[in-house]
Amino acid sequence: MAPPAETSANYQQQYNEFITNLTAYHQKRGTNFEPEPRVGNKHVDLLQLFKTVVERGGYDKVSDEKLAWRKMGQDFNLGTANLPALAFSLKSTYYKNLAAYEISTIHGKEPPPKEILEDVTAKGGGLLERTVENYRPASRRETNALGLEGSEASGDDGTPVRDLVGEETPGSGGRATRGLRQAPPQRVLFQPDTAPSRQRHNLLPPGSAPLPPRGASTSYNPSSNPDSFSHAVSNYEPRPQMPLTLRPVITPANNPSEFKRIRAAKEQLLNPLARPDPNQRIMLPGTGFDGPNIYVRCLLALKSGVQEEQDYALHHLVKISMERGDKYRFESFAGLAEALVDKILEVSSLFYDVTWQVVYPDDGKKRDWNTLDGLEGTPDILERIEKLTQKHVDDSVQPENFSDKMLQVVEAALTLRNMVMLEDNAHYVSEMRPLRDMLSIVLNLPNLEALVELKHYALDIVEQLTKYLHFSANDPLYLSLLAQLDSPDRGAVLTSLRAISRISMNLEDTNRLEGIPSTTLQRILDWTLLDDEDLVNSCLDFLYQYTAVLPNVSLMTHSIDLASLIAQLTRLLIYGAKETTRDLLLAPPTRRPPPSEIPPIPAPLLTALLALDEPERSSKWLRCLFEEDKDEAITQIALWQAYQARFAHAVDKMGRPLLPAAEFIKNVSTTFADKAAAQVQAGPVQKFIIKGIRIRDAPVDLTGRPYQKCQWTTPTPDGTGSRPCGGFFMEPAEMFEHIFSHHLRVPKTASPSPTPQPIGGEGTTETAPAEPKPAKTETEKFTNDEGTYRCLWPGCTKFRNPTFIRPAQLAAHIKIHLPPPSPPSDSLKHPSWVSPAMTQSFSFLSTAVDERGDAAGIPLTAVLVLRNLARNLRRVGREEEEREDEREAGGEGVDACADGAGS
Numbered sequence: 058m059a060p061p062a063e064t065s066a067n068y069q070q071q072y073n074e075f076i077t078n079l080t081a082y083h084q085k086r087g088t089n090f091e092p093e094p095r096v097g098n099k100h101v102d103l104l105q106l107f108k109t110v111v112e113r114g115g116y117d118k119v120s121d122e123k124l125a126w127r128k129m130g131q132d133f134n135l136g137t138a139n140l141p142a143l144a145f146s147l148k149s150t151y152y153k154n155l156a157a158y159e160i161s162t163i164h165g166k167e168p169p170p171k172e173i174l175e176d177v178t179a180k181g182g183g184l185l186e187r188t189v190e191n192y193r194p195a196s197r198r199e200t201n202a203l204g205l206e207g208s209e210a211s212g213d214d215g216t217p218v219r220d221l222v223g224e225e226t227p228g229s230g231g232r233a234t235r236g237l238r239q240a241p242p243q244r245v246l247f248q249p250d251t252a253p254s255r256q257r258h259n260l261l262p263p264g265s266a267p268l269p270p271r272g273a274s275t276s277y278n279p280s281s282n283p284d285s286f287s288h289a290v291s292n293y294e295p296r297p298q299m300p301l302t303l304r305p306v307i308t309p310a311n312n313p314s315e316f317k318r319i320r321a322a323k324e325q326l327l328n329p330l331a332r333p334d335p336n337q338r339i340m341l342p343g344t345g346f347d348g349p350n351i352y353v354r355c356l357l358a359l360k361s362g363v364q365e366e367q368d369y370a371l372h373h374l375v376k377i378s379m380e381r382g383d384k385y386r387f388e389s390f391a392g393l394a395e396a397l398v399d400k401i402l403e404v405s406s407l408f409y410d411v412t413w414q415v416v417y418p419d420d421g422k423k424r425d426w427n428t429l430d431g432l433e434g435t436p437d438i439l440e441r442i443e444k445l446t447q448k449h450v451d452d453s454v455q456p457e458n459f460s461d462k463m464l465q466v467v468e469a470a471l472t473l474r475n476m477v478m479l480e481d482n483a484h485y486v487s488e489m490r491p492l493r494d495m496l497s498i499v500l501n502l503p504n505l506e507a508l509v510e511l512k513h514y515a516l517d518i519v520e521q522l523t524k525y526l527h528f529s530a531n532d533p534l535y536l537s538l539l540a541q542l543d544s545p546d547r548g549a550v551l552t553s554l555r556a557i558s559r560i561s562m563n564l565e566d567t568n569r570l571e572g573i574p575s576t577t578l579q580r581i582l583d584w585t586l587l588d589d590e591d592l593v594n595s596c597l598d599f600l601y602q603y604t605a606v607l608p609n610v611s612l613m614t615h616s617i618d619l620a621s622l623i624a625q626l627t628r629l630l631i632y633g634a635k636e637t638t639r640d641l642l643l644a645p646p647t648r649r650p651p652p653s654e655i656p657p658i659p660a661p662l663l664t665a666l667l668a669l670d671e672p673e674r675s676s677k678w679l680r681c682l683f684e685e686d687k688d689e690a691i692t693q694i695a696l697w698q699a700y701q702a703r704f705a706h707a708v709d710k711m712g713r714p715l716l717p718a719a720e721f722i723k724n725v726s727t728t729f730a731d732k733a734a735a736q737v738q739a740g741p742v743q744k745f746i747i748k749g750i751r752i753r754d755a756p757v758d759l760t761g762r763p764y765q766k767c768q769w770t771t772p773t774p775d776g777t778g779s780r781p782c783g784g785f786f787m788e789p790a791e792m793f794e795h796i797f798s799h800h801l802r803v804p805k806t807a808s809p810s811p812t813p814q815p816i817g818g819e820g821t822t823e824t825a826p827a828e829p830k831p832a833k834t835e836t837e838k839f840t841n842d843e844g845t846y847r848c849l850w851p852g853c854t855k856f857r858n859p860t861f862i863r864p865a866q867l868a869a870h871i872k873i874h875l876p877p878p879s880p881p882s883d884s885l886k887h888p889s890w891v892s893p894a895m896t897q898s899f900s901f902l903s904t905a906v907d908e909r910g911d912a913a914g915i916p917l918t919a920v921l922v923l924r925n926l927a928r929n930l931r932r933v934g935r936e937e938e939e940r941e942d943e944r945e946a947g948g949e950g951v952d953a954c955a956d957g958a959g960s
């Protein structure tokens with residue numbers, strides 16, 4: 058509540074007097090008085106309120122001023138949340154408690170009876186004009202016969218030209234039931250599908266700068282008073298709950314004078330002679346009667362046939378249909394759809410000498426060439442259009458009269474288009490035959506710039522309706538749609554394609570799509586080659602529907618290049634795909650078991666080791682033959698014995714002593730930096746082991762480079778089996794020398810020549826081993842005398858059996874078995890006994906998916922079309938084979954006869 062302006066003591070006295078006077082006034086008047094009324098959650102000082110309003114010229118003056126009650130609400134600090142509702146509450150507070158008092162004290166007049174003042178809502182005309190004769194309480198219209206939920210809200214609001222709408226918060230006038238309704242969902246402006254082809258239809262957002270009124274061919278003209286109009290439309294929803302005003306029942310005890318008065322009035326009503334003339338209570342303009350709500354007004358104005366009224370109606374219907382498309386239903390407004398169709402039909406009169414008339418069987422009108430059958434439709438509408446005489450219309454400049462009429466038509470079409478975006482509405486009008494005729498008429502209008510917009514609206518309407526429609530092959534609307542596919546307008550093509558694809562989508566009927574000419578089909582196939590996602594999508598949607606029907610596929614095999622279509626569909630399978638690579642695990646990493654025996658030391662390594670002193674020698678030996686592996690172990694005895702066996706005889710010669718056993722074992726741990734440790738393995742027989750090392754697959758030299766193993770099969774010492782030779786060599790040439798001399802025992806001859814000759818020096822140089830051999834440094838070389846040799850390299854099949862061959866030839870063969878030179882030590886992967894996992898890389902092409910991760914978009918439709926083709930082509934093929942068989946069987950089959958296959 059606003060702080061009092063006067064000093065508190067003085068003001069308090071003034072306030073008390075005022076309230077006392079007011080209480081007495083209301084008692085006398087028989088009305089309820091609230092000395093401390095609440096607005097929102099604040100008490101309002103009635104004296105302050107009265108003074109403020111009177112200062113501004115009184116209730117009527119304030120109410121006439123735009124948004125004045127809101128400003129006052131701000132002055133009274135009612136808060137900013139939901140200010141319109143609070144402003145209305147403040148106004149109501151004044152109205153209930155102070156309005157009559159104002160009339161009596163300020164204007165010096167007799168206030169009207171409370172039945173038309175305090176007892177009714179604050180909505181309505183000014184106080185001073187109110188008399189029993191001209192005022193009709195607003196409460197009489199609370200039940201709205203239109204069945205439009207919430208529409209009474211705007212009905213009370215009056216017409217859009219009123220300025221008071223700001224404060225007039227309808228639906229809040231103390232109607233308790235309103236508050237019980239669930240809060241409505243957030244109002245979402247109706248937004249039509251924003252697919253690219255339709256973007257041009259998007260209207261201006263509400264609140265954008267108003268365009269000049271009624272210019273040529275603008276799809277939307279905001280009201281000259283957009284603010285109040287927006288209110289009328291947006292007030293369609295109930296407002297938040299307002300505090301409930303309780304009115305006490307008048308009894309002889311609490312208000313004897315008023316009770317007497319009511320009683321007298323009732324008695325008077327029972328007396329027919331004393332009853333007032335009912336005509337006196339007629340709803341006259343300017344008497345507080347608001348008129349029908351904006352929806353009904355528009356409907357009636359549209360049907361009136363008066364140009365200005367229709368301008369008004371269409372102008373507002375466009376906006377309503379856009380903003381309230383989520384609720385605005387044809388069902389609730391009988392005749393609206395028909396009136397819109399009639400209005401759109403007027404377009405023909407602008408371009409042809411025709412005035413179409415919709416005629417229903419019962420209305421007794423004469424059938425003529427320009428009448429459309431309202432019930433059955435007009436099957437020959439295309440022929441009739443054909444015969445019309447076209448008027449001359451300048452496509453760039455039109456007279457004012459023409460463009461006004463055209464604008465009305467476009468607005469009607471836009472309204473209809475906006476409304477059918479609501480499925481209920483689309484379903485409702487899909488039954489209307491005149492609508493189908495109208496659409497055929499519009500789609501067949503001349504190709505003029507002036508008609509592009511209208512045709513687009515018509516196509517949008519068709520697109521919304523076709524899913525409820527079933528067309529025969531010669532239906533005028535179907536033919537008109539197919540003709541649109543020849544249009545140079547991409548938007549028209551897109552919408553038509555979509556419309557055609559949706560025919561009978563919601564019905565049990567199969568969408569047969571008969572009678573599509575092969576040129577049109579070929580054009581659709583060509584469009585799939587374009588880099589235009591929308592168009593390709595629409596074409597594929599169409600093809601999906603089309604190829605689902607067997608006769609269509611049969612037709613396609615003859616009329617179009619099916620192979621190139623299939624090739625293109627296949628290409629589209631990866632449309633927009635993103636490539637990703639994924640590795641698939643074929644086998645997990647594996648460990649190789651260590652060799653069972655400690656291998657011998659290759660001779661050069663042994664020489665190097667023997668030159669060292671202990672404990673370095675045993676450390677190096679361990680490093681060359683063993684490696685760390687925490688999961689493996691070796692027995693101490695095996696290790697000690699191997700050490701002894703390798704070095705003992707040499708020590709005798711060279712005098713460098715071996716380590717004692719205990720120190721040797723200790724040195725193992727030192728060598729492997731405590732990764733290996735002497736342990737006692739518990740069990741039936743105790744074992745002393747070194748845990749943490751394993752025998753290398755192949756020994757390495759002092760630099761860590763591994764030796765290669767000779768695989769040659771040799772007999773076991775006992776002669777019962779065979780095993781690999783197991784000798785180790787660093788270079789392939791060394792192994793070759795070893796195999797030739799040790800395994801094959803190719804004889805050597807002393808050469809008289811000081812320069813070494815390649816093997817086979819008698820002229821077969823190309824088969825000689827290229828590698829220089831240590832052997833050659835001596836004056837010795839292998840003979841090339843033919844002998845009987847066999848190759849015992851495992852897996853060899855060529856010389857498995859003894860063969861009579863020259864050694865040079867044999868050398869060429871042996872070289873294919875030799876392992877490649879061993880890699881340098883730093884290229885070895887560690888640990889060497891683990892074979893890495895085997896994986897295989899696959900690359901994937903991921904195509905578009907929807908929000909649930911299912912396939913979507915062009916690739917999905919492409920594959921669906923391919924599936925249709927795969928299914929139906931097989932059936933087509935079978936049918937043709939059957940026909941073929943029948944022909945061969947002597948042309949007895951019906952088809953064969955029809956085909957005229959006489960041979």
Ligand SMILES: [Zn+2]
Pocket residue numbers: 767768769782783784795796799800
């Ligand atoms: Zn060997």
Ligand SMILES: [Zn+2]
Pocket residue numbers: 848849850853854855856870871874
């Ligand atoms: Zn071999």
